[in-house]
Amino acid sequence: MASFTPYAYIQCPCVDSVPGSRSPDGASTPTSHSSPEDDERDFDPRSPRSNYSLYPIEYMLYCEDCHTVRCERCVTEEVVTLYCPSCLFEVGNSSVKTEGNRCTRSCFQCPICIGPLSVQSLESTPAAPEPSLLSADHATATGPAGPWILCCSYCNWNSSEIGVKFDKPQGIFAQLSKLRSGYDNHHSRYTSSGDGDTYPTKRDADGEPGSTKARFASLKSFYQTQMSNENPNSGLGSTMDYGYGSPGALSRIMSLYSGNTLSSAKPKSKPTIMREADTTKEGLFPAKLDDTSVMSGLRSAGYDGTATRAQVNVQVEEGARFATDLWPIPYVLRTKRTKRCPSCRHILSKPEAKVSNTRWRMRLIAGNYIPSITIKPLIPVGAPGGPTTHLLTPVKPVQYLLTFKNPIFETIKVTLATPAVTPGRFASKVTLLCPQFQIGANSDDYNLDEVLKDRDKDPQRKRSDTTGQQVEAGKEWDSGRNWVSVVVEVVPSSIQIEPKPTILKKLGEVDDLGPLREDEDIVEIPIFVHLEWEASADQVTGKDREDKETKEKKELAYWCALGIGRISPE
Amino acid sequence: MSTNTGPALAHRTVSSIRAAREVSPNSPHTPIRSLSSGQISSPSSLRADDDVLVIELGCRRLRVGFAGDPVPKRIVSFEGKQARRAGDFRAWEAGYEDDWRKRASGQAWGWEQQLWQLDVRGQDLGLVGDKIERGLREALVKYLLIDSKPRKMVLVLPPAIQIPILSSVLDTLFNRFGTPTISLVSSPVMTAFAAGVRSALVVDIGWHETVITAVCEYREVHTWRTIRAGKLLIEKTKNFLVEAIEGRPTPEGEDEQAPDDVVRFEECEEVATRILWCKKAHNPPSQEFPEGLPTLHEQDESEPVDPAEDTTPTRIHLTSCNPPRTLLIPFSRLSEPCETTFFETRYSPACFDDHEFPLHLLVYRSLLQLPLDVRAMCMSRVIFTGGCSAIPGLKGRIFDEVSLLAQERGWDPIRGKGVEAYKKNPKLQRTNTPPKQVNTDGSSTSIPVVAQQQQQQTPTITETTPAGGTTISDTSSPPPTAVINPADVPRQPDQVEDHIRQEKGYKPPIRGILRAIDSMGPWCGASLASQLKIPALAVVEKDLWAQQGVNGASKPSEIDVQAIQKSQRQSMGAGGLMRGSQMSSWTLGVWSTV
Numbered sequence A: 001m002a003s004f005t006p007y008a009y010i011q012c013p014c015v016d017s018v019p020g021s022r023s024p025d026g027a028s029t030p031t032s033h034s035s036p037e038d039d040e041r042d043f044d045p046r047s048p049r050s051n052y053s054l055y056p057i058e059y060m061l062y063c064e065d066c067h068t069v070r071c072e073r074c075v076t077e078e079v080v081t082l083y084c085p086s087c088l089f090e091v092g093n094s095s096v097k098t099e100g101n102r103c104t105r106s107c108f109q110c111p112i113c114i115g116p117l118s119v120q121s122l123e124s125t126p127a128a129p130e131p132s133l134l135s136a137d138h139a140t141a142t143g144p145a146g147p148w149i150l151c152c153s154y155c156n157w158n159s160s161e162i163g164v165k166f167d168k169p170q171g172i173f174a175q176l177s178k179l180r181s182g183y184d185n186h187h188s189r190y191t192s193s194g195d196g197d198t199y200p201t202k203r204d205a206d207g208e209p210g211s212t213k214a215r216f217a218s219l220k221s222f223y224q225t226q227m228s229n230e231n232p233n234s235g236l237g238s239t240m241d242y243g244y245g246s247p248g249a250l251s252r253i254m255s256l257y258s259g260n261t262l263s264s265a266k267p268k269s270k271p272t273i274m275r276e277a278d279t280t281k282e283g284l285f286p287a288k289l290d291d292t293s294v295m296s297g298l299r300s301a302g303y304d305g306t307a308t309r310a311q312v313n314v315q316v317e318e319g320a321r322f323a324t325d326l327w328p329i330p331y332v333l334r335t336k337r338t339k340r341c342p343s344c345r346h347i348l349s350k351p352e353a354k355v356s357n358t359r360w361r362m363r364l365i366a367g368n369y370i371p372s373i374t375i376k377p378l379i380p381v382g383a384p385g386g387p388t389t390h391l392l393t394p395v396k397p398v399q400y401l402l403t404f405k406n407p408i409f410e411t412i413k414v415t416l417a418t419p420a421v422t423p424g425r426f427a428s429k430v431t432l433l434c435p436q437f438q439i440g441a442n443s444d445d446y447n448l449d450e451v452l453k454d455r456d457k458d459p460q461r462k463r464s465d466t467t468g469q470q471v472e473a474g475k476e477w478d479s480g481r482n483w484v485s486v487v488v489e490v491v492p493s494s495i496q497i498e499p500k501p502t503i504l505k506k507l508g509e510v511d512d513l514g515p516l517r518e519d520e521d522i523v524e525i526p527i528f529v530h531l532e533w534e535a536s537a538d539q540v541t542g543k544d545r546e547d548k549e550t551k552e553k554k555e556l557a558y559w560c561a562l563g564i565g566r567i568s569p570e
Numbered sequence B: 001m002s003t004n005t006g007p008a009l010a011h012r013t014v015s016s017i018r019a020a021r022e023v024s025p026n027s028p029h030t031p032i033r034s035l036s037s038g039q040i041s042s043p044s045s046l047r048a049d050d051d052v053l054v055i056e057l058g059c060r061r062l063r064v065g066f067a068g069d070p071v072p073k074r075i076v077s078f079e080g081k082q083a084r085r086a087g088d089f090r091a092w093e094a095g096y097e098d099d100w101r102k103r104a105s106g107q108a109w110g111w112e113q114q115l116w117q118l119d120v121r122g123q124d125l126g127l128v129g130d131k132i133e134r135g136l137r138e139a140l141v142k143y144l145l146i147d148s149k150p151r152k153m154v155l156v157l158p159p160a161i162q163i164p165i166l167s168s169v170l171d172t173l174f175n176r177f178g179t180p181t182i183s184l185v186s187s188p189v190m191t192a193f194a195a196g197v198r199s200a201l202v203v204d205i206g207w208h209e210t211v212i213t214a215v216c217e218y219r220e221v222h223t224w225r226t227i228r229a230g231k232l233l234i235e236k237t238k239n240f241l242v243e244a245i246e247g248r249p250t251p252e253g254e255d256e257q258a259p260d261d262v263v264r265f266e267e268c269e270e271v272a273t274r275i276l277w278c279k280k281a282h283n284p285p286s287q288e289f290p291e292g293l294p295t296l297h298e299q300d301e302s303e304p305v306d307p308a309e310d311t312t313p314t315r316i317h318l319t320s321c322n323p324p325r326t327l328l329i330p331f332s333r334l335s336e337p338c339e340t341t342f343f344e345t346r347y348s349p350a351c352f353d354d355h356e357f358p359l360h361l362l363v364y365r366s367l368l369q370l371p372l373d374v375r376a377m378c379m380s381r382v383i384f385t386g387g388c389s390a391i392p393g394l395k396g397r398i399f400d401e402v403s404l405l406a407q408e409r410g411w412d413p414i415r416g417k418g419v420e421a422y423k424k425n426p427k428l429q430r431t432n433t434p435p436k437q438v439n440t441d442g443s444s445t446s447i448p449v450v451a452q453q454q455q456q457q458t459p460t461i462t463e464t465t466p467a468g469g470t471t472i473s474d475t476s477s478p479p480p481t482a483v484i485n486p487a488d489v490p491r492q493p494d495q496v497e498d499h500i501r502q503e504k505g506y507k508p509p510i511r512g513i514l515r516a517i518d519s520m521g522p523w524c525g526a527s528l529a530s531q532l533k534i535p536a537l538a539v540v541e542k543d544l545w546a547q548q549g550v551n552g553a554s555k556p557s558e559i560d561v562q563a564i565q566k567s568q569r570q571s572m573g574a575g576g577l578m579r580g581s582q583m584s585s586w587t588l589g590v591w592s593t594v
Ligand SMILES: [Zn+2]
Pocket: A012, A013, A014, A015, A069, A070, A071, A072, A073, A074
């Protein structure tokens, strides 16, 4: 709590384009120093919703054609590469549909601690827990003989604890699926025990369709049979032949039992009734009402023998109760994605297709297009005349420097606006001393002297000799080739929770005397940033700018939330 | 930042990709509209056409997956970490968990973990949309591994979801995911579908409420609700744990709320889901009642002590209390929170308000209130679902209690002899008092009746149905047995049925006996139904939603009978309509009346 790093978050303008939030026109633009009462649309970074639209600039992309920032919510994505994060094996796009979203080789996570599991020979395990974290498919073939188990080198869990051993060290996924379906048939919570089966139809002798997959399949084939009985000519068993408009199938499955619907005349003429599933083979299962075995399990395993919610949540299937119900978790595949601007379709970000190459073929990050904002106290903590603590003292004015740095090769005109007090229960006063300024263009045709001169003026290096400078309203504090620093003065509110004086209350306003909420003691300033610059229409950069034929005026506006510091409770 | 290739390189790449521009039919200045409508040709577009996403909406979690899969690919739960800003990694820092009191302060208990509150008033509906959007996006990107091409969606809705919430959800799905159409299906109906039956009494022991829905022929006939559900259980668990920590028992019968800052919500839920169990009925149903007896059959000899007598201390280590401590709680006492949450047998039924009826009484009452032939079907198809139904012993307990009530108070004979009894003495049916309207019991009128079009087909039922509607409010003075009617009433002879009888392997459906069956759950049902191309209750199209929003939906009652007849064929049930191409109006199905 002692240190606090000031931060700047950007609200992606795409919040405005969704109904239910703010209006899509620029109506939310406040004029300089407008008070929140004047404009209901003022942005409140404290509202729970703002957490879903605020991003650090590093998280944002930029579309050069639309001249706007893009967040994860307002880009369209395409999958470039699918791969397993453990063995880095590339997976075809089509096989995700058939094989599922997990690695089907031998990559598993520990069901207890989600650490990576490695395949080891059962005999060698107690002696040498070799942490071969890579896929078991690379395991040595010359090594010890089976049986094989999956082991966790972090928590020492191994699959023999749930009675799972493998014949071969490769293709664990397939072996495990086989074991698992067999296991479910014997221990399933879905199959009822023989004695408790009050259900008239006994299970079929040839295998117990207990697993979720098997149940789903039997139910599906039951419905398919029922639907196709109606119309045997339209292709037995193939559901795809029944579109929405296939009256036979639909009326069969939908029609009323007694046939006295509104449209009773028609269905009655046909045998339209689909019967219900009747046996486990058809997918009907009696409820397992007797939990005696679960109860004795609870008594013997105790609280610690049950699976934690976190462990249950990462399992592939729902329903694990005891630690012994937990199965190794095959790694979920990952994707590399191309991101496009949703309106102009241009690519904003494109990774290298190869799994092993972590670079980007292109990536238009917002930081290369819009000014970055850095925040620091005008007088550093501990400096003479400066604050002695990182906490802000209530009611005592404090000045901060906002430094805007221009990354583009054009001059940017910046207009800032902020409400006079921060929104929320603890209203701190905010004054922007210089709400309008220009930042010089960035350039790549550096002249060394200029760079050196600029470095002397770099805000980082100035702090000691600027303490004597007078803060003046309407004036920039300092500036360099492509950066400008302006001062914002904050009078932090007290964070004592007390009723508001009646005189300040609006009609019908009720005091919120709840305890201090998380981060409510942070002075967070909503600031509206409006940028204007000229861009050449045909996107030429650098030296060709001399031509100057087609310059277009561009603008971009967005809200920011600037975290200044925490208010001291006293 | 290290991966940044800089603007100069970017420019070159853009120009080489420029060709893509012609494909776009969109004007570049309407970002969101075009978010969804544009088509991109990408490798993954090959399978996008047949990918239908099935989303089950719940207050605590979303189940997301592809239609045709037996299980969802991802179950999204809502928690504090999910609600943080991008780039805020404090949740992963050491000591974060210990700070829970600070984060929870000033918030309602469990506020972060639920998507919406029971009382929709004063709720930020935009926030509901934001949470769903973030959770769903993560599921699609990290677990379903799909691109952002618009896909059709099937939305499984809990019974009686409030319209403002539904509206916010639809806004999010249309505007943020650009889905072209959303099919709305009912969770109880899908639960029945996933059990292989057409009618059922679905007892959904969920988060805010337990909702009992009578489903008849894939239609929601009626719902009943009580707050005895997950949320109350967590609160009772909190009280229980605080009591154990502070070592002072709450006086019997006192409903004192323990403070919120002793044990963390997450830890109470952890205890509740992992170790709580439910006692058996005090006096189990008698032996002459073989159908509903599964719990009596298995007295395991290896189990010398009944769990209710087992005082062996169970160690529960709690980390969120200050200081962390290990409680030693006798196993027998771990059934207490369930007892007070779901049953509350200390009190007589008359003490309960309608919204807090104990579960077993509500199940019994809902069966009683159903028309006889619907009851006959539903009582043989009781399905327990919802998160709390996994508590060991709970399903069996409710079932046994209902059996007991039935035994004591009637709807005799319940062993399927109703047919014979009726056939022998049809007068029994006619001489009885006229059916007591369900809503003469003042309480029931407030329960949303979801069977709008049902009226048209119920005449036959009411004709042949004698007094079946004895309500639970009468239970202080049980009606004389003579008045009680068979649960099972034969239907009138029917050519349709005759026809089916001739089908191979026909068996009459089981009716009139109490029977509980298992369902694979609503998500699975919707996945299966969608794969089998069974139409939904209502289909909402993006363009119409954009134009009209929720106000554009017609109330089903406003649609004329002609239209209903036309669309009947395409609807899952008469209660909900599908927007057929020939119709200009569309509905939100049964939900528009709530
Ligand atoms: Zn955005």
